[in-house]
Amino acid sequence: MTMANDEVGGSSQPMLSVRGLVKHFPLKKDLLGRGAGVVRAVDGVSFDVFKGETLGVVGESGCGKSTTARLLMQLINHDQGELVFDGQTVGSKSLPLKDYRRQAQMVFQDSYASLNPRLTMEDSIAFAPMVHGLPEREAIERARDLLERVGLAPQRFAERYPHELSGGQRQRVNIARALALQSRLIILDEAVSALDKSVEAQVLNLLLDLKEAFGLTYIFISHDLNVVRYMSDRVMVMYLGQVVEVGDSEILFKHAAHPYTQALLSSIPTLDPDRRTETPPLAGDPPNPINPPSGCRFHTRCAHAQAICSEKMPVLAPAQHGQQVACWMHVAGAAHTGAPSGQGAVKPLEVAA
Numbered sequence: 001m002t003m004a005n006d007e008v009g010g011s012s013q014p015m016l017s018v019r020g021l022v023k024h025f026p027l028k029k030d031l032l033g034r035g036a037g038v039v040r041a042v043d044g045v046s047f048d049v050f051k052g053e054t055l056g057v058v059g060e061s062g063c064g065k066s067t068t069a070r071l072l073m074q075l076i077n078h079d080q081g082e083l084v085f086d087g088q089t090v091g092s093k094s095l096p097l098k099d100y101r102r103q104a105q106m107v108f109q110d111s112y113a114s115l116n117p118r119l120t121m122e123d124s125i126a127f128a129p130m131v132h133g134l135p136e137r138e139a140i141e142r143a144r145d146l147l148e149r150v151g152l153a154p155q156r157f158a159e160r161y162p163h164e165l166s167g168g169q170r171q172r173v174n175i176a177r178a179l180a181l182q183s184r185l186i187i188l189d190e191a192v193s194a195l196d197k198s199v200e201a202q203v204l205n206l207l208l209d210l211k212e213a214f215g216l217t218y219i220f221i222s223h224d225l226n227v228v229r230y231m232s233d234r235v236m237v238m239y240l241g242q243v244v245e246v247g248d249s250e251i252l253f254k255h256a257a258h259p260y261t262q263a264l265l266s267s268i269p270t271l272d273p274d275r276r277t278e279t280p281p282l283a284g285d286p287p288n289p290i291n292p293p294s295g296c297r298f299h300t301r302c303a304h305a306q307a308i309c310s311e312k313m314p315v316l317a318p319a320q321h322g323q324q325v326a327c328w329m330h331v332a333g334a335a336h337t338g339a340p341s342g343q344g345a346v347k348p349l350e351v352a353a
Contacts, residue, residue: 056232192258
């Protein structure tokens with residue numbers, strides 16, 4: 001899928017701009033005063049989300065995807081950085097959190113834990129609109145209409161409780177609840193990863209239908225690269241709390257520029273015997289986020305690492321096919337044998353930290 005140039009990557013203002021987002025979690029000292037430090041969960045993340053697109057977010061477990069999602073919803077406070085929604089800073093006088101959350105909602109991975117076990121399905125969906133001032137009767141009508149829109153007949157499911165529904169049905173309720181405030185931006189954090197494949201396919205198609213019907217914008221976080229490719233217009237790859245590559249979905253899947261992205265894509269299972277590999281595409285575990293490596297954080301696992309990779313941290317630079325990649329091999333004139341020559345080559349794109 002591709003978006004029009006005036007919406008994605010064009011001159012129009014992004015719906016959401018994230019600049020220099022940082023979240024460090026402090027560690028407690030032990031009885032002997034040892035162990036102090038911070039976990040660098042999100043460490044200088046910057047990106048844009050454009051109206052009407054689906055931005056996929058991928059990376060290994062622990063790379064900061066879910067923490068970023070919670071920061072975007074302000075469920076946890078960021079240490080540094082700025083969130084700008086439709087040109088207004090989130091949390092400012094012009095855009096208080098309550099007004100922002102009316103326009104941005106989130107669907108979590110655990111469909112059961114996301115619902116109050118003491119509320120019926122229609123009450124769960126109607127709760128947020130009533131908090132934001134909608135009369136109870138209108139809120140209930142909206143809840144029943146949304147149940148219908150997500151494929152759950154109100155006459156059968158409106159009065160049921162969470163334990164009476166399957167995982168797929170509960171996730172449909174959570175999607176309806178995210179739409180109850182007529183939100184424009186929906187953050188989906190592993191929203192289909194707990195479902196079996198047949199139900200997952202139904203929910204994914206439902207999300208695409210709802211996106212078209214309501215003019216929604218998605219941030220779609222998943223570890224399943226095939227699902228991300230199916231859903232996303234653009235894809236952002238994270239590694240150890242930082243963005244290492246971002247670009248058009250089809251371009252990134254066909255012409256991945258960062259060695260980490262290439263390793264992720266080569267790990268996708270295949271039924272083609274000619275494409276199977278005997279050796280793992282990436283060895284070792286990610287470094288400790290308490291004390292990450294200097295320079296490029298991927299250099300300890302990268303087959304192309306050279307001296308500059310451990311000395312300096314690369315910034316996002318345009319790659320050959322238009323995506324942006326944080327790798328010295330794509331920085332003009334860099335002290336790396338794989339870097340383009342300084343003459344006529346593109347220069348790195350500075351991203352606010």
